[in-house]
Amino acid sequence: MKRSSPMRSLILILLMWLGLIPGCANKGDQQPLRDSNSNGPAASQPGIKLVVDIPQLISKSPAELEKVLGKPTRITQITNDPEMMPGEYRDYRIENSIGTLTEDGLWVRFHKGKADHFTVDLPHLADTSEAALLMVGIDVQGAVPNVKAPLADRWTGKFNMIDFKDVAALKMEAGSKKYSTVQAETAK
Numbered sequence: 001m002k003r004s005s006p007m008r009s010l011i012l013i014l015l016m017w018l019g020l021i022p023g024c025a026n027k028g029d030q031q032p033l034r035d036s037n038s039n040g041p042a043a044s045q046p047g048i049k050l051v052v053d054i055p056q057l058i059s060k061s062p063a064e065l066e067k068v069l070g071k072p073t074r075i076t077q078i079t080n081d082p083e084m085m086p087g088e089y090r091d092y093r094i095e096n097s098i099g100t101l102t103e104d105g106l107w108v109r110f111h112k113g114k115a116d117h118f119t120v121d122l123p124h125l126a127d128t129s130e131a132a133l134l135m136v137g138i139d140v141q142g143a144v145p146n147v148k149a150p151l152a153d154r155w156t157g158k159f160n161m162i163d164f165k166d167v168a169a170l171k172m173e174a175g176s177k178k179y180s181t182v183q184a185e186t187a188k
Contacts, residue, residue, distance in 0.1 A: 048131055048134045048135060049135065050134075050135065050136075050137060051094060051120065051122060051123060051135045051136060052069075052094065052106060052118075052120055052136050052137070053136070053137035054118050054120070054136045054137050054138055054182075054184050055137050055138065055160040055161075055162055056068075056137065057069075057108075057115055057118070058115060058116070058162060058186055059114045059115060059116070059186070060114065060115050061110075061113055061114065061115075062088075062090060062110060062113070062115075065090070065092075065108065065115060069092045069106070070092065070093070072090040072091055072092055073091045073092065073093060073103075073104050074089075074090070074091040074103075075088055075089070075090050075091075076088060076089045076090075078109075086111075086112060086113075087109060087110055087111045087112070088109075088110050089107060089108070089109050089110075090107075090108050090110065091103060091104050091106070091107055091108075092104065092105065092106040092107075092108065093105055093106070094106050094120065094121070094123060095123065096123040096124075097121045097122070097123055098121045098122060098123065098124070098125070098172075098173065098180045098181075099121050100121050100172035100173060100180050100181055101119055101121055101170075101172060101181050102119055102120070102121045102181075105120065105121050105123075106118070106119070106120050106121075107119040107120075111188075116185065116186045116188070117183075117184070117185040117186070118136070118182075118183065118184045118185075119181065119182070119183045120135075120136050120181065120182045120183075121172075121180060121181050122135055122136075122179070122180055122181065122182065125173065125176060125178035125179060125180055126169070126178060126179040126180075127178055127179075128169075128179070129145070129153035129169035129179055130142075130169075131179070132169040132179035132180075132181075132182050133167065133169055133182060135182070136182045136184070137160065138159055138160060138164075138167055138182070138184060139159060139160060140155050140157075140159050140167065141159065143155055143157065143159075150171075151170060151171045151172075152168050152169065152170045152171070153168065153169050154166060154167065154168040155167045155168075162186060163186065163187040164184060164185065164186060164187060165185045165186060165187040165188070166183065166184070166185045167182075167183070167184050167185075168182065168183045168184075169181075169182055170182070170183065
C-alpha cells in the first residue's frame, strides 16, 4: 500500500530523528548505476560487486543522475523543512533490491539542485559494514566508525576525497547480523 505524502514526510522526519533516514527508488528506464570505466574501491576487493557508485553521483543535478540511473519512479518536493529547501527526494530502481528502507532500492535527496544524500537498499546482504560501503563505492580505508551500534556502523570524515557528514551501514533485515542498507550524506 502506498503511503500518502504527509504520512511519508512524517515517517521521514521520524527516521531522520532516529538516524535511519529512509529512501525510495526508480522504475523508469534504467541504465547501469555506475560508469563502466569506474575503478571504484570495490574493484580491488574480490567478491564485492559495485551496485551504485555514490561518489560519482554526489553533487550531480537531477538531469545528470537520470543519464546514469534512468527516470525516477517518484519525485517528492520538500515543503516542510526550510533547511532542506529548495529540495526534493527522488526514488530510483535498483534491480533485486532488498527494499527495507526504500521502495525501489535508491533514494536520493537533492538540495538546491544537487544530490547530497543517498539511501541504498542493497540487492544482497553484506557480511561487514565495510563490504556494504564498498558496494556503493565508498572506501573508509579501515577507519574506526564514530558509532558502532547493534544495527548500524557510522563514520564521519573524508573518504574517496569527499567530505561526508555521515556514512552508515545498517542492519535492517529482522534478526540478521548482515548489512542490508547504506546511507551517505555529504558535508555542506
